[in-house]
Structure formats: C-alpha cells, structure tokens
Amino acid sequence: MDVAKVIVDVPSKDTDRPFDYLIPDRLRPWVEVGSRVGVPFGNRTMQGYVVSLHPRSDIDSARIKPIQSVLDFAPPLSPDLVDLSVWMKERYACRQITALQSMLPTALKGKAERYITLADPSEREQGSREGVLFSVQPETEGEQNVLAFVRQRGEVSLEQLNRAFPEESASVKALLARGLLREYQQIKDKLSKKTMKALELAVSLEEAQEALNNFPAKAQRQKDVLAYIVEMEPFLPLSLKEVLTTVGVTAGTVKGLADKGYIVIEDMEVFRDPYKGRNFEPTEPLALTSEQKQVYSRIIHQLDERNHGVFLLHGVTGSGKTEIYLQIIQRCLEQEREAVVLVPEIALTPQMVERFKGRFGDRVAVMHSRLSSGERYDEWRKIHEGRASVVVGARSAVFAPFTSLGLIIMDEEHETSYKQEETPKYHARDVAIRRASQAGAVVILGSATPSLESYHAARSRSSSEFEPELLEMPSRALGNRLPEVRIIDMREELKEGNRSMFSRPLHEAITARLERKEQIVLLLNRRGYSTFVMCRSCGYVAQCPECDISLTYHQKSNNLRCHYCGYAVQAPEVCPDCGSEHIRYFGTGTQRVEEELAKLFPGIRVIRMDVDTTTEKGSHEKLLKQFRDKKADLLLGTQMVAKGLDFPDVTLVGVITADSALNLPDFRAAEKTFQLLTQVAGRAGRHHLPGEVFIQSYTPEHYSIIHASGHDYLSFVKDELKHRKALHYPPYCRLILVTLSHEQLPLLVRVAENYASDLKRRADRRGWFGSLDRFAAEALDVLGPVASPIPRLKNRYRFQCMIKWRGDMDAVSLARQVAEELQDSVRDTKLQISIDVDPQMLM
Numbered sequence: 001m002d003v004a005k006v007i008v009d010v011p012s013k014d015t016d017r018p019f020d021y022l023i024p025d026r027l028r029p030w031v032e033v034g035s036r037v038g039v040p041f042g043n044r045t046m047q048g049y050v051v052s053l054h055p056r057s058d059i060d061s062a063r064i065k066p067i068q069s070v071l072d073f074a075p076p077l078s079p080d081l082v083d084l085s086v087w088m089k090e091r092y093a094c095r096q097i098t099a100l101q102s103m104l105p106t107a108l109k110g111k112a113e114r115y116i117t118l119a120d121p122s123e124r125e126q127g128s129r130e131g132v133l134f135s136v137q138p139e140t141e142g143e144q145n146v147l148a149f150v151r152q153r154g155e156v157s158l159e160q161l162n163r164a165f166p167e168e169s170a171s172v173k174a175l176l177a178r179g180l181l182r183e184y185q186q187i188k189d190k191l192s193k194k195t196m197k198a199l200e201l202a203v204s205l206e207e208a209q210e211a212l213n214n215f216p217a218k219a220q221r222q223k224d225v226l227a228y229i230v231e232m233e234p235f236l237p238l239s240l241k242e243v244l245t246t247v248g249v250t251a252g253t254v255k256g257l258a259d260k261g262y263i264v265i266e267d268m269e270v271f272r273d274p275y276k277g278r279n280f281e282p283t284e285p286l287a288l289t290s291e292q293k294q295v296y297s298r299i300i301h302q303l304d305e306r307n308h309g310v311f312l313l314h315g316v317t318g319s320g321k322t323e324i325y326l327q328i329i330q331r332c333l334e335q336e337r338e339a340v341v342l343v344p345e346i347a348l349t350p351q352m353v354e355r356f357k358g359r360f361g362d363r364v365a366v367m368h369s370r371l372s373s374g375e376r377y378d379e380w381r382k383i384h385e386g387r388a389s390v391v392v393g394a395r396s397a398v399f400a401p402f403t404s405l406g407l408i409i410m411d412e413e414h415e416t417s418y419k420q421e422e423t424p425k426y427h428a429r430d431v432a433i434r435r436a437s438q439a440g441a442v443v444i445l446g447s448a449t450p451s452l453e454s455y456h457a458a459r460s461r462s463s464s465e466f467e468p469e470l471l472e473m474p475s476r477a478l479g480n481r482l483p484e485v486r487i488i489d490m491r492e493e494l495k496e497g498n499r500s501m502f503s504r505p506l507h508e509a510i511t512a513r514l515e516r517k518e519q520i521v522l523l524l525n526r527r528g529y530s531t532f533v534m535c536r537s538c539g540y541v542a543q544c545p546e547c548d549i550s551l552t553y554h555q556k557s558n559n560l561r562c563h564y565c566g567y568a569v570q571a572p573e574v575c576p577d578c579g580s581e582h583i584r585y586f587g588t589g590t591q592r593v594e595e596e597l598a599k600l601f602p603g604i605r606v607i608r609m610d611v612d613t614t615t616e617k618g619s620h621e622k623l624l625k626q627f628r629d630k631k632a633d634l635l636l637g638t639q640m641v642a643k644g645l646d647f648p649d650v651t652l653v654g655v656i657t658a659d660s661a662l663n664l665p666d667f668r669a670a671e672k673t674f675q676l677l678t679q680v681a682g683r684a685g686r687h688h689l690p691g692e693v694f695i696q697s698y699t700p701e702h703y704s705i706i707h708a709s710g711h712d713y714l715s716f717v718k719d720e721l722k723h724r725k726a727l728h729y730p731p732y733c734r735l736i737l738v739t740l741s742h743e744q745l746p747l748l749v750r751v752a753e754n755y756a757s758d759l760k761r762r763a764d765r766r767g768w769f770g771s772l773d774r775f776a777a778e779a780l781d782v783l784g785p786v787a788s789p790i791p792r793l794k795n796r797y798r799f800q801c802m803i804k805w806r807g808d809m810d811a812v813s814l815a816r817q818v819a820e821e822l823q824d825s826v827r828d829t830k831l832q833i834s835i836d837v838d839p840q841m842l843m
C-alpha cells in the first residue's frame with residue numbers, strides 16, 4: 001500500500017473529502033486505517049485521519065505529497081469508527097472531520113506548531129547555485145545571537161524564539177529568507193501525558209541478588225536501595241519518590257546505583273484517576289427475581305449467539321434494571337468482549353459510578369463532562385490501551401475505542417441529553433445501534449418511560465430505522481409499592497384565597513415530615529421560565545390554532561407567537577376563556593421558592609440544587625452527600641433532583657407546578673412532563689418507608705398529569721400517540737430543522753424563503769412533496785420560514801424551516817444539497833445554514 005486517503009482537519013465544505021498522500025517508507029509500519037497523521041496542506045501542516053489505504057492513486061503521483069508524521073503509536077480510531085464517521089456524515093449532514101473529531105477526547109485535537117532549526121547547509125548551497133544571492137553570514141549582532149541560540153538547542157519553537165528575542169523578529173525573518181534558518185511545522189497535542197521518575201532493575205533478579213552479597217561495604221546506602229528494590233521486585237517499576245522516602249536516601253545515592261548499571265531511572269506515565277483514593281465496596285450479583293430472570297435470559301441468549309439485536313427494556317423505577325445490566329455485562333466480559341454503559345450526564349452521580357466500580361473494579365473507565373480534559377484523556381487511553389473493558393459515560397462514550405464490543409446499554413433512553421446540540425448533531429441512540437450492528441453487539445435501551453419513538457418502533461416493529469424487541473418489568477424488585485400520588489388543583493387554592501405557591505395539602509405534608517425528621521424532595525421545573533401565558537383562575541394557556549403547541553410570550557412586542565408556523569397575536573389583558581384578570585406570564589425561580597420556604601417553615605434546612613449552585617466542579621456530589629448525611633430536610637431543585645437518586649429517608653416528593661413543562665412550545669411537552677413526573681415520583685419511598693407524592697397543577701385534567709399520577713405509561717402512550725398521529729409529529733414522521741442565520745435581516749429573509757421554495761420545488765420534481773395528511777407512505781412537507789425561537793443571537797438574525805417527512809426517501813441529503821447550492825449562489829461567507837436531523841430542542 002503506497003497511498004493513504006486522509007480526511008484533513010480543515011473546516012470547509014470543499015475539503016470535506018479524502019485527499020491522497022504518499023506513504024513514505026519510514027512511516028509504512030505506522031500508517032493504518034484510523035491513524036492520526038500530520039500532512040502538508042497548502043503551505044501549512046495539518047492534522048488528519050487515514051480513512052483508507054490503496055496500492056496507488058488516481059492522481060498523478062508526482063503531484064501528491066507524502067505524509068509527514070504519524071502522531072500516535074497505535075491508531076486512535078478503529079476501522080469500525082472510521083466507517084461510523086461516514087455514516088454520521090450522511091445521517092446528520094455534517095462534515096466527516098467533525099464526526100471523526102467528536103469521537104476523540106479534545107486533548108487529541110492537535111495543532112500545528114512552528115519550529116525553527118538551522119538550515120541544512122546543502123540546501124543553502126543549492127540556493128546559491130540557482131543564482132540566488134544569499135548572504136550566508138549573519139549580518140547583525142541580533143542575527144548572531146539568534147543563530148547562536150538556535151544552534152545551541154538544535155530546534156526551538158517559533159514561540160519560544162520570539163519570547164527569548166522579543167525585539168528580533170525582523171532578524172529571524174531575515175535569517176529564514178536567506179536560508180540560514182529553516183522553519184518546519186509539527187503537530188502538537190494540546191495535552192501531554194503526565195510522567196514521573198521510576199526505578200526498574202537493569203539486571204536480572206538473580207544477578208541483583210548476587211551483587212547484594214558482594215556489595216562494597218562503603219556503599220551501604222546504595223546497597224539498602226538495591227535490597228529494597230529486590231524485595232519489591234514484583235511491584236516494579238517503583239516510583240523514585242517512594243523509594244527515597246521509604247529507604248531514606250538522597251537522589252544522589254540512587255543515581256550512583258544507576259551509574260553502576262544495576263538499575264535504570266526512567267520516565268513512567270502516570271494516569272490521572274479521578275476516582276483514586278475512593279473505595280468501592282465490592283458487590284456480588286443478586287439472585288434475580290422471576291421477572292428479572294426472564295429479561296436476563298432473553299438478552300443473554302442473544303448475546304451468546306454473538307448476534308446484533310436491540311432490546312427496549314421498559315421497567316418501572318426500582319424494577320431492578322441496573323442489576324440486570326450488571327449481570328449482562330458480567331456475561332459479556334466472560335466472553336472477552338467489552339461493554340459500553342451510557343447514562344444521561346445529569347444521572348452520572350457517584351452513586352451510579354459506585355454500582356459499576358463495585359462490581360467490576362478497575363476494569364471500569366468513567367467518562368463525563370465534569371472531568372478535566374486531562375482526566376478524560378487518561379480514561380480514554382485506559383480504554384484504548386485495553387486496560388478497561390467497561391465504560392460508564394455520557395453521550396460521547398458511545399465512541400469508546402473498544403475493538404471487540406459486545407454490549408451497549410443506554411439507561412434512561414428517553415433523555416434528551418443523548419442528543420448532541422452542537423455539530424455533529426447526533427443522537428447517541430442511533431449511533432449506538434449503528435455501532436452495535438457493525439460489531440455484532442447487543443443494545444439494551446432501558447427506561448421507566450421509554451421515548452415514544454422507541455416504544456412505537458418496538459410495538460409496531462415496522463420502523464425503517466430500528467425495531468427493538470420489547471421487554472417489560474412492571475413490578476419493583478424489592479416488592480414495595482410505587483408511591484401514592486395526589487394531584488392538587490391550584491385553581492381551587494386560588495379560589496379559596498391561597499395565593500402562595502404552596503397548596504395547603506403540600507404545606508401540611510411538609511410540616512409533618514419536618515416533625516418526623518423524614519426528608520423531602522421538591523421539584524421546580526424552571527424550563528420555560530416566564531415564556532408562556534397562563535390564566536391562574538381557569539388554567540387557560542394560549543395555544544397556536546394550527547400547531548397545538550403553546551404560544552411564546554415576547555415581551556418587547558407584547559405579543560404571543562408560534563415557533564413552528566409563525567402565527568402571532570396580541571397578548572391578552574384578560575383571559576379569553578373566563579374573563580379573569582389573573583392572566584400572566586408564568587414561571588417561578590428556585591431562589592424565590594427557597595425564600596418562600598424560609599418564610600413558611602422557619603428553621604427549615606434547604607439544599608438548593610440548580611444550574612447556579614452546581615457550576616463548580618464536584619458541587620453536585622457535595623450537595624447530594626450533604627442531603628444523604630441528613631444535613632438538610634429538603635432538597636429543592638430543577639430536573640437535576642428527578643434523576644436516579646436513591647435516598648432511603650425521602651418520604652415526600654412535591655412538584656411545585658407540573659404545568660410549567662407542559663406549556664413549552666414543543667410537541668414533546670406532554671411526553672417530557674409525563675417522564676419528569678414519573679421520574680421524580682420514583683424518588684419517594686424507595687426503601688422501607690412508604691412514599692407520598694404531591695403534584696400541584698393548574699391543569700390537573702391533562703392526560704400527562706393524570707397518567708403520571710397513576711404510574712400508567714401505557715395509557716399515556718395511547719393518548720399521546722393519538723395526538724401525534726393527528727398532527728403529524730414523530731413517531732409518525734421525521735423532522736429536520738434547518739436554521740439560517742446572517743447579520744442582515746432582509747438578506748436572510750430572502751435566502752430563507754428561497755431555501756423553502758427551492759426545497760419544495762426539488763421535492764415536488766421527485767414526486768415527494770405533499771401534505772402528510774394524505775395517508776401517503778411517502779411525503780415531505782416544509783413549514784416556514786419563520787423567525788427562530790431565539791430570533792437574534794450574537795448579532796445574527798435567525799430564521800428556520802421545519803421539514804416533516806415520511807418514507808424511504810433521502811430527505812437529509814436533499815436538505816443538505818439545497819443548502820449547499822444556496823450557499824454557492826449567495827456567495828456570502830457570513831451566511832450560515834445549520835441542519836438538525838431529528839431535532840430534540842425546538843425552542
């Protein structure tokens with residue numbers, strides 16, 4: 001193989017294809033598919049990834065340049081991951097380089113650095129032979145100094161040189177121009193490995209023992225060191241620092257021993273282990289309940305056949321899903337295959353990590369965003385070098401560099417955080433399924449409230465995307481009941497003169513817990529803060545007549561707008577339904593609730609957990625630990641308090657206003673509300689004490705609230721699917737959100753309109769365009785353009801089009817093609833078009 005195709009890290013659409021490079025002989029053993037390489041590109045050196053190898057190139061070989069360097073001993077990407085990047089490019093309309101980079105820790109995003117070295121004298125001669133008149137001597141004192149500096153060091157980075165001679169940049173330039181100095185570029189990783197000095201025997205153990213017997217008496221200290229090293233032989237290499245303190249000698253003594261040739265002092269890598277020093281109580285597999293056993297054996301059967309398969313594990317909170325994951329991972333490891341466990345970022349608490357580390361110890365790597373980039377890099381290398389065979393991590397752990405993957409588990413599969421909001425805008429569920437199908441691995445999607453997409457796919461098994469097999473666990477593993485849930489009608493409270501944010505029943509319940517010294521979790525859903533308008537007398541919420549989603553309040557223009565279709569009305573002064581004046585924008589902050597709590601329950605100890613109190617590293621854990629240690633009576637927070645927490649003394653869960661999520665301008669609002677309420681209700685009474693849940697609501701008749709209170713997922717799904725079908729939303733169609741942005745509004749409006757009409761025309765020509773109303777198996781419709789929910793961001797105006805489509809057509813590539821053609825014709829580099837396939841965030 002003489003030629004490598006390389007995807008180069010140049011962020012431009014014209015370079016989004018592999019380029020050919022020659023493989024020089026000296027690099028031949030190192031260049032593989034997935035290698036990271038430094039290559040010349042234009043007049044620069046860039047980082048790139050080898051995506052394939054070929055015996056020759058179609059391009060004239062005189063015109064292709066050689067690869068300059070290979071950046072890692074072992075390729076950071078496997079051929080499987082390279083294939084996956086091609087799929088991602090098509091699936092999410094992103095660049096391949098973006099897909100490749102999203103698979104690696106940021107520490108590997110190397111940058112070219114410029115180095116200066118003495119020019120090769122032969123090159124200089126050649127310069128003069130060609131008739132260029134060079135002065136080959138330094139001409140000034142400055143030049144002399146610079147030259148001496150470089151000569152002494154052999155090579156220096158340009159940055160270093162500029163720092164040493166801040167006044168001499170003209171001299172450096174002149175020396176480069178006259179061929180006395182030469183510049184070259186080299187890719188440097190952002191981060192270095194951490195090393196420490198370590199000791200290793202340079203002779204065999206027998207020779208060392210022999211030497212001890214005849215050691216010169218005057219070198220007693222050196223003898224002590226050698227004796228210690230011989231004694232500790234099974235643990236070699238030893239850290240120098242440790243030897244110095246244990247034996248009580250100086251570094252000089254150790255060096256003397258090394259000079260005699262008995263030992264070597266070397267640099268040894270140390271790994272930053274974020275969980276170092278923490279003890280994880282080892283746990284044994286539990287005897288499974290009969291419900292668990294059924295699920296377990298079905299999945300094991302598939303795993304043993306080493307066939308790809310996707311399971312949707314629908315199990316109520318506390319049904320013992322995690323124990324099943326652990327035992328299936330065990331089986332996977334026994335097959336000498338590896339396992340990926342995906343957990344939503346927010347649920348990746350020490351409690352969760354503990355359960356996996358407790359069962360599999362050091363074989364577990366952990367990856368989440370709260371690690372420093374150095375720690376992330378080290379955890380990644382632990383996987384890459386085969387020292388870990390299980391990874392527990394957030395979204396991006398789906399790219400863990402395993403080579404014989406057997407299992408991918410996605411816990412809480414309905415969580416929106418599995419969708420990445422930056423490019424590449426991938427969904428970890430889809431990537432997981434794709435990756436597992438390449439590897440012949442099993443996927444388990446677990447949830448108490450599966451996403452409608454997954455559940456629908458499992459029930460109908462007719463989705464072209466994926467067809468999971470449904471497994472159900474309707475009871476709790478410990479046999480305790482799901483908590484009692486009470487819905488409190490806040491309209492009634494207002495009618496009876498209670499203007500507080502706490503209803504009387506919730507107030508009483510809190511008082512009772514404080515007396516009994518039991519704990520309380522209080523959820524406030526702050527998303528959608530102050531954006532929708534609601535009547536406090538009757539619960540009326542202004543909705544779009546076309547789209548059946550809540551209208552968003554715009555303070556500046558004092559009107560209400562639909563973010564899907566652009567419909568707008570004046571904000572009402574009185575409720576259009578009941579005439580009440582208690583109609584206003586809605587939302588309460590956690591801080592206000594905290595103040596109110598202090599007023600109503602003097603002396604109550606509250607821990608507030610929201611984005612403001614958890615920015616600091618480790619603060620999330622610290623707050624939870626305080627709560628567990630009963631340093632507080634009440635945990636108050638946003639979504640964060642709803643996920644995966646397990647506190648035995650929590651017997652009361654309160655939800656301040658269930659509706660605040662319900663009225664977001666998002667067709668998934670009801671689904672998200674149901675999921676959140678079910679999750680948070682699952683926090684109560686998980687152990688011996690029975691739990692109680694109070695949901696305060698202004699729309700208590702809403703099906704998502706009623707079904708959540710009855711822990712009734714199936715009824716919720718039935719009702720919700722009816723709505724989705726009638727209004728043509730997923731899972732009955734798919735969506736592509738196209739956002740266009742530019743500094744100039746008139747230009748943007750014109751371009752956005754062109755985009756929509758071009759797309760319609762092109763789709764129509766292919767016979768795709770049409771309303772989804774017809775029962776057509778194939779249809780594509782374009783809504784908009786309308787101003788985006790955030791109409792102006794960083795001085796750029798934003799407009800969006802929503803594509804709804806159904807069928808086997810390639811709508812993504814059409815959306816991308818039209819965008820690229822438009823960009824070519826507008827020829828304005830400031831125009832940005834972003835494509836979000838299967839968007840989760842519609843606000």
Ligand code: ADP
Nearest residue numbers: 286287288289317318319320321322323477478
């Ligand atoms: P889920 O992940 O479905 O919410 P967990 O796996 O956290 O459920 O299990 C809930 C509780 O039941 C945990 O305390 C767990 O230790 C316990 N548990 C699970 N399976 C068993 C079992 N087979 N025998 C005894 N206890 C179990």
Ligand code: ZN
Nearest residue numbers: 544547562565
């Ligand atoms: Zn609308």
Ligand code: ZN
Nearest residue numbers: 535538575578
């Ligand atoms: Zn009203």
